[in-house]
Amino acid sequence: MKNVIAFNLAKVEEQDAKFFRGLRDAFEATDAKFSFFSPQSHPDLQTFHHPFDWVIANIEKQYDLKEINSAQRLPEAQREIWIARIAQLSLQGTDRTPAQLLDILERFTSHVLDTFQPDLILSWNTLCPHSGVLGELARQRGCSVYLMERGFLNNSWFIEPGGLVGHSDLVERSYEDLIGADEQRLHELGRSYLGTHPFEDMSRYAQNRDPRFAAILEHKKATARPLIGFFPPDDLSLGFIPAGIEDQRKHVPLYDSSLDAAIALAETAPECDVVFKPHPSFRELDLPEQVGNNLFVIDHDYRDVMAHADVVASTGSGLIVTAMAQGQPVLQMGRDQFSFKNITYDAQTEIRPALEAALAHENLENRRHRFTTFIGYALTSYLTSGPNADAAFRRPVDTVRDIMFDCFGEMPNIQTAVRATHQYNDDRVNTNRAELFQTLGTDTQNRFLVDFDHTLMFANSTELFLQQVRPNWGFVVLHWLVTWLIPWKALARRGIQQHEFYDPIRITCCLFFMPWTLWSWSKAAPGYVERMVNFALLERLTSMDSKRIAIVSLGHPWLLRPLLNAMGLKDVQLICGHVLPGPHDIRRRGKLATCAQRISEFSPDQSIIITDSRDDDDLLNNTRKAFLIDWQDRKNKADPLAHYFPFVLTDRGKYAGANVVKRHRFQEDFPVILAAFALAVFPALTSFSTLGLAEFVALIPSALLVALSCLCYFISFNAVYEIGYWENDFVAAQKEATPNVSPNMQKFKDYPLQPAVWIWATVLGALGTALAQRAGITSPLLAPFVTSADTLSSGAEFCILLLIWCGVLAAQRGLFHLHNHAPERHRIYTFWSLHAFKLLCYGLIFPTSVAGVVLIIAQVYRHWPNYLIYRFQGDRAHTPKYGARAFFFLAFSLVILFAVPLSSLVNMTWLAGVWLFLYRQEYFTAVLARLRLSHFIHSKLRQDNI
Numbered sequence: 047m048k049n050v051i052a053f054n055l056a057k058v059e060e061q062d063a064k065f066f067r068g069l070r071d072a073f074e075a076t077d078a079k080f081s082f083f084s085p086q087s088h089p090d091l092q093t094f095h096h097p098f099d100w101v102i103a104n105i106e107k108q109y110d111l112k113e114i115n116s117a118q119r120l121p122e123a124q125r126e127i128w129i130a131r132i133a134q135l136s137l138q139g140t141d142r143t144p145a146q147l148l149d150i151l152e153r154f155t156s157h158v159l160d161t162f163q164p165d166l167i168l169s170w171n172t173l174c175p176h177s178g179v180l181g182e183l184a185r186q187r188g189c190s191v192y193l194m195e196r197g198f199l200n201n202s203w204f205i206e207p208g209g210l211v212g213h214s215d216l217v218e219r220s221y222e223d224l225i226g227a228d229e230q231r232l233h234e235l236g237r238s239y240l241g242t243h244p245f246e247d248m249s250r251y252a253q254n255r256d257p258r259f260a261a262i263l264e265h266k267k268a269t270a271r272p273l274i275g276f277f278p279p280d281d282l283s284l285g286f287i288p289a290g291i292e293d294q295r296k297h298v299p300l301y302d303s304s305l306d307a308a309i310a311l312a313e314t315a316p317e318c319d320v321v322f323k324p325h326p327s328f329r330e331l332d333l334p335e336q337v338g339n340n341l342f343v344i345d346h347d348y349r350d351v352m353a354h355a356d357v358v359a360s361t362g363s364g365l366i367v368t369a370m371a372q373g374q375p376v377l378q379m380g381r382d383q384f385s386f387k388n389i390t391y392d393a394q395t396e397i398r399p400a401l402e403a404a405l406a407h408e409n410l411e412n413r414r415h416r417f418t419t420f421i422g423y424a425l426t427s428y429l430t431s432g433p434n435a436d437a438a439f440r441r442p443v444d445t446v447r448d449i450m451f452d453c454f455g456e457m458p459n460i461q462t463a464v465r466a467t468h469q470y471n472d473d474r475v476n477t478n479r480a481e482l483f484q485t486l487g488t489d490t491q492n493r494f495l496v497d498f499d500h501t502l503m504f505a506n507s508t509e510l511f512l513q514q515v516r517p518n519w520g521f522v523v524l525h526w527l528v529t530w531l532i533p534w535k536a537l538a539r540r541g542i543q544q545h546e547f548y549d550p551i552r553i554t555c556c557l558f559f560m561p562w563t564l565w566s567w568s569k570a571a572p573g574y575v576e577r578m579v580n581f582a583l584l585e586r587l588t589s590m591d592s593k594r595i596a597i598v599s600l601g602h603p604w605l606l607r608p609l610l611n612a613m614g615l616k617d618v619q620l621i622c623g624h625v626l627p628g629p630h631d632i633r634r635r636g637k638l639a640t641c642a643q644r645i646s647e648f649s650p651d652q653s654i655i656i657t658d659s660r661d662d663d664d665l666l667n668n669t670r671k672a673f674l675i676d677w678q679d680r681k682n683k684a685d686p687l688a689h690y691f692p693f694v695l696t697d698r699g700k701y702a703g704a705n706v707v708k709r710h711r712f713q714e715d716f717p718v719i720l721a722a723f724a725l726a727v728f729p730a731l732t733s734f735s736t737l738g739l740a741e742f743v744a745l746i747p748s749a750l751l752v753a754l755s756c757l758c759y760f761i762s763f764n765a766v767y768e769i770g771y772w773e774n775d776f777v778a779a780q781k782e783a784t785p786n787v788s789p790n791m792q793k794f795k796d797y798p799l800q801p802a803v804w805i806w807a808t809v810l811g812a813l814g815t816a817l818a819q820r821a822g823i824t825s826p827l828l829a830p831f832v833t834s835a836d837t838l839s840s841g842a843e844f845c846i847l848l849l850i851w852c853g854v855l856a857a858q859r860g861l862f863h864l865h866n867h868a869p870e871r872h873r874i875y876t877f878w879s880l881h882a883f884k885l886l887c888y889g890l891i892f893p894t895s896v897a898g899v900v901l902i903i904a905q906v907y908r909h910w911p912n913y914l915i916y917r918f919q920g921d922r923a924h925t926p927k928y929g930a931r932a933f934f935f936l937a938f939s940l941v942i943l944f945a946v947p948l949s950s951l952v953n954m955t956w957l958a959g960v961w962l963f964l965y966r967q968e969y970f971t972a973v974l975a976r977l978r979l980s981h982f983i984h985s986k987l988r989q990d991n992i
Contacts, residue, residue, distance in 0.1 A: 047077050047078060048076070048078040048166065048454065049078070049081070049162055049163050049164045049166075050078050050079065050080050050164065050166045050167075051081050051083060051158070051162055051166070051167045051168070052066060052069065052081070052082045052083070053084075053168065053170055053176075053180060053194075054083065054085075054170050055084070055085065055170040055174060055177060056084075056086075056170065056195075056196065057086050058084060058088045058091070059088075060088070061201050062088070062196075063088035063089075064090075064432050064433060064434065065201070065203060065430075065432050065442070066082055066088075067090055067091065067433070068432060068442040068443075069168075069433075069442045069445075070082070070091075070094060072442040072443045072446040073446055075446075076446065076450055078450075081096060081162055082095050082096065083096045083097075083098060083158070084096075085097065085098060085100045098154070100176070102135075102142075102150050102151060102175070102176070103138070103142050103150065105154050106150045109154060109157055110701050111150060111153040111157065117149075117152045117153040117156040118152065118155070118156045118159070119152055120148075120152065120179065120182055120183065124182060125145075126288075127288060128148050128175055128179060128182075129144045129148055130144075130288045131174075131175050131282075132144040132148055132151075134282050135282075147175075148179070151175060151176065151180075152179060152183070155183045155184075156183070158180065159180075159187060159189075164184065164189055165189060165190070165453075165454070166189065166190045166192070166449065166453055167180065167181065167184050167191045168194035168205060169181050169194060170194060170195055172193060172210075172213075173209070173210065173283060173293060190207070190453045191207075192205055193205065193206050193207070193208065193210060193213075197429040198367040199243070199367070199424065199425070199429060200243055201431060201432050201435075202424075202429040202430065202431050203429065204429065204430075205445050205449070207452070210284060211279060211362040211380065211381065211383075212297035212298075213285075213293075213296055214382065216428065217381050217382065217385055217386070220387060221420070224387075224423055225420075229419055232419045232420075232422030233415065233418055233422055235421075235422035235425060235426065235438060236417075236418040236419055236422030236423075236425070237418050237422075239421055239422070239425060240371055240421060253348065254346060254347065255346060255347055256344045256345055256346040258335075258344050258346075259321065259344050259346040259350065259351065262321060262342060262344075265319070266319065266354070271317065271319050272319070272356040272357065273318070273319050273321065273355050274311065274318050274319070274320045274321070274357045274359050275321050275348075275352055275354075275355030275357075275359070276320055276322045276323065276359045277323050277325075277348060277351075277352075277358065277359070277360045277363040277365040278304030278305070278307075278323075278324065278325050278361055278362075279297075279304065279325060279360070279361060279380075281303055281327075281328075282327050282328075284297055285297060286302070286303055286304075289302040290302065296381060297361065297381060298362075298379065298381070298394075299381070299394055299395070300394070300395065301361070304361040305322065305333065305337075305343075307380070308320055308322045308337075308341060308359070309337050310397065311359060311393075311397055311401070312337065312338055312341035314397040314398055314401065315340075315397075315401055316339070316340060318356075318401075319340050319342065320340060320341045320342070321344055321346070322341060322342065322343045322344070323346060323351050324343060325363070329345070348365055352365070352372070352374070356375075356405060357375050357376075358375070359376070359379060360376065360378060360380065361378075361379050361380035362381070362382045366378070366382075366384070366390065370389070370390075370414070370417045373414055375391060375405075375410055375413075376389075376390045376391065376404070377390070377391045377393050377404045378390035378393060379393045379394060379397070380394065383428075384417075384420070388409075388413060389416045389417045389420060391403050391404040391408075425440065426438060426439065428440070430442060475666055475672045475673075476673050477673075477675060482673045482675060483586060485654065485671065485673075486583075486586040486587070486590070491652065492652050492653060493596065493645075493648075493652060493653045494595050494596070494654050494656060495596050495637075495641065495653055495655045495656070495665060496583075496587065496595060496598065496657075497597075497598060497599060497655075497657035497662065498598075498599035498601060498609075499599060499601060501580065501583070501657055501658045501675070501677065502583060502597065503575075503578055503579055503580065503609065504579070504580055505574070505578045507599075507601045507606055508549045508552075508553065508601060508602065508605065510574055510605075511563070511567055511602075511605045512525075512553075512556065514566055514567050514570055515556050516562070516566060518688060518689060519689035519802070520559065521552075521556060521686075522686055522687075522688060522690075523691060524556060526686065526691045528548070532551070549600075550623060550624075550633075553605070564604060567605065567608060571608035571609050571612045572612040574612075575609055575613055579613060580677060583656070584614075587615065588614050592615065592618045595615070595618045595619070596618065596619045596620075597615070597622075598621045598622075598637050598641060598665075599620075599621070599622045600622065600623055600632060601622050602622065602623060603620060603623070606622055607620065619644075619645065621637070621641055621645070637664060637665050639664075641653075650668040650670070651669075651670050653665075653669045654669060654670055654671040654673070655669045655671070655672050656673045656675065657673070657674060657675075658674070658675055658676055687793065687797060688798070689802060690797065690798055690799055690802035692761050692806060693707045693761075693764065695768045695772065695797060695799075696764075696771060698794075699771075699793065699794040699797075700768075700771045711764065714905075715760075715884075715885070716757070716760055718905045719760060720753060720756055721898070722885075722888075722899070722901045723888045723891075723894050723898060724756050724892065748821045748822065751818075751820050751821035752817075752818070752821045752823065752892075754817050755814045755817035755818040755821065755823070756814070756888070756892070757814075758810045758811070758817065759810070759811065759814040759851065759888060762807040762808075762811045762814065762851070762855070763854070763855065763858065763884070763887070765803050765806045765807045765810070766803055767858065767862065767884070768803065769799055769803055769859060770858075770859070770862030770866065772791075772794065772797065772799055773863065773866045774865075776791070776795065777866055777867075811848060811852065814851070814891075815847045816844065818847070818892070819840060819844055819847070823891070825847055825850065825890065826889065826890070826892075826893050827850060828843065828846065828847070850890055851890075854887045857883070858883060858884070858887070861876070861879060861883055862880060864876055865879075865880050881906045882903070882906045885905055885906060886902055
């Protein structure tokens with residue numbers, strides 16, 4: 047399975063969201079994993095969106111990059127280039143130096159590459175620092191990097207291996223090479239497009255009006271001097287910085303900037319006036335108002351400048367497409383996709399001949415013809431349009447097929463595999479409510495197929511049901527268990543997609559564990575119908591013959607039928623999903639195929655679809671009439687943050703995106719606790735030579751009980767620890783000069799932590815205590831008082847151990863509170879105490895060994911130096927955290943040997959081996975993955991002659 051990352055830097059509008067969704071669907075139809083990185087997103091993209099901040103300094107906080115100490119680095123020559131570009135970035139608002147910001151980008155990029163292991167990156171402008179550093183380091187790893195940015199036509203995108211403007215693969219290709227023998231068809235397609243798509247709607251920036259431009263027009267009228275409108279691209283993001291490097295020369299071979307090109311043009315043509323309209327990104331630059339006698343720098347509405355210009359000039363701005371669409375001559379002083387094709391007047395090397403030809407409109411009609419034909423070529427073979435574009439246009443499915451072949455040599459058949467790209471014909475889809483109601487009142491022959499959620503019901507039936515689950519915290523628990531414990535990635539490799547099974551599994555789990563919810567749902571259904579039904583649509587449906595109506599939904603039958611009964615539609619046929627979807631379920635087959643199977647005498651030509659969703663493209667394309675109505679209803683959703691669940695705040699708030707719960711809690715801290723405490727309970731396990739198979743097997747149940755007990759205590763402790771995290775971001779951070787607060791924590795501001803945390807912690811603590819007792823564990827605190835079985839009853843021992851653990855939780859809460867309210871510089875001491883207590887507290891329940899104590903202290907020192915560097919504004923990226931842990935472990939072990947006999951460290955060999963596995967968690971995971979239990983059992987059988 048290939049891993050694909052789309053890395054976006056722009057605002058995501060509605061049309062952009064449709065494009066990214068279609069792109070994701072197309073890639074996933076090839077069994078590729080698609081991830082979307084963007085500072086901004088859209089509700090439709092949340093399931094695969096990974097946020098990052100435009101402000102580079104904030105990315106370090108957002109992804110906790112202090113934990114990354116082995117970032118991949120750029121070569122020194124490239125670092126100098128990117129430092130210069132970072133220095134020109136806008137809206138950074140930080141006192142960090144450009145070199146420090148580059149360091150953050152390198153660590154962020156290393157995190158992304160290490161975590162997602164991409165085979166392909168579709169990157170926004172690869173000359174902008176955020177995406178450019180990612181592209182450079184990805185190429186070093188052999189990853190393919192394609193440009194992905196908005197194209198020069200409405201709702202279109204560049205996706206190509208070259209790059210923007212002068213980096214494009216089309217720059218050096220001739221018109222004849224691109225068009226071939228298909229000129230007539232492409233010209234007709236281009237002419238049709240230009241005639242129906244007004245370019246004045248493409249303005250992405252607010253336009254200013256400068257009174258000086260009116261004076262220039264008066265001067266032009268009085269003197270008849272030709273006016274040249276000069277429109278530069280965004281120099282700051284096109285490799286113009288630093289000047290003179292290869293990136294800049296690919297765009298503008300002879301000039302250091304677009305303004306330099308405009309000055310050269312004005313000097314070459316003193317008989318003309320040149321109006322230089324700055325790109326919006328230039329507003330922070332200190333530009334002169336006038337250069338010489340005939341160059342005027344005026345930030346005026348580009349449409350006004352273009353309308354009065356005799357010639358439009360540029361160094362690669364997308365506005366030249368608007369000018370050419372209006373039939374104006376364009377003087378091109380840079381290199382882009384239109385260069386060297388006799389479409390523009392090329393002045394990359396010589397200005398005067400090209401300018402004279404442009405002013406004389408030399409061969410202008412032929413250039414217009416070529417431009418129109420090139421637009422047809424771009425629509426079919428170069429630009430990628432949205433998933434719902436005309437069938438003649440290049441859509442995400444086509445682009446993905448070409449990319450998979452060019453990059454990986456694969457030719458997937460995804461034209462039919464991608465149903466979710468919503469390829470319906472806009473011309474046959476009706477969005478008029480009045481016509482829908484008229485059809486419902488007059489049509490007496492055709493069958494009506496009615497969508498349920500957000501059409502017949504102004505709500506999502508699944509989410510309404512989940513809101514009805516009682517106790518409500520039961521839904522929250524099931525939601526996070528289904529989200530975290532089900533291996534969705536592994537299932538996806540077998541063709542089982544999360545969106546097909548996620549809701550059915552959540553509903554099935556609720557019905558299995560809380561079956562009374564179905565009864566309460568049937569009682570609540572009439573109330574929901576009364577408040578949320580589409581009365582206008584329902585009134586017309588109830589007046590019709592029920593045999594001519596079918597409700598077609600992806601929902602659950604046990605949820606929908608009570609709602610339909612409350613609406614008075616009990617006799618209407620319901621076409622929906624199964625309890626547990628299989629290969630023939632509606633979610634996998636689509637609504638059209640399911641209707642054909644379940645509705646007797648079904649004919650699409652005698653059916654009318656009423657829906658709000660573009661997902662129903664199979665019905666929208668094939669039925670007699672198709673009504674796609676947005677009823678503007680509310681989009682309700684059960685809130686998984688309505689109740690507390692352990693680790694959610696850590697994983698989705700404090701360290702969102704950093705995978706801290708998995709990497710640090712369960713692959714680092716918890717194994718250390720098991721090695722230090724659980725193994726000490728069974729010293730025989732560390733000496734395999736004296737342990738027979740029978741003895742080993744007899745220890746397994748107790749060992750599992752101890753491990754489960756440790757797990758319960760571990761989750762209990764970390765639940766209370768999350769109160770400290772919340773307090774740290776919403777209380778302690780207010781006292782810091784440079785607070786490190788994750789933006790994702792804002793959604794947890796009203797998170798119901800208390801008393802839920804204490805309930806979870808107490809219940810898990812009690813369970814851990816019971817399991818420890820069952821395993822025969824005696825607390826070191828109680829050992830002096832328990833000399834025989836009748837000295838202390840099991841009930842009394844349980845109560846005492848639970849009180850001890852509650853005291854541990856209270857002490858931890860007090861220590862974290864002290865840390866959060868301590869002066870900033872004093873927290874280096876409270877941090878050490880907090881982390882030492884976090885790991886050593888288990889020694890109050892479980893016995894340990896000297897080596898176990900050494901292991902725990904070394905783990906504490908793995909965090910402390912990193913925190914010291916953070917507090918004193920140092921470079922945490924190069925802190926050898928794992929190496930420091932190994933060093934402290936070995937150093938403390940040597941010191942201990944001077945104080946205790948060697949026999950006290952009899953478990954050292956075992957713990958040292960465990961430690962080496964934990965030196966880097968990926969080594970630990972890799973070694974475990976390669977262990978074969980059968981080899982061990984076979985060796986024990988041979989030793990015992992069995």
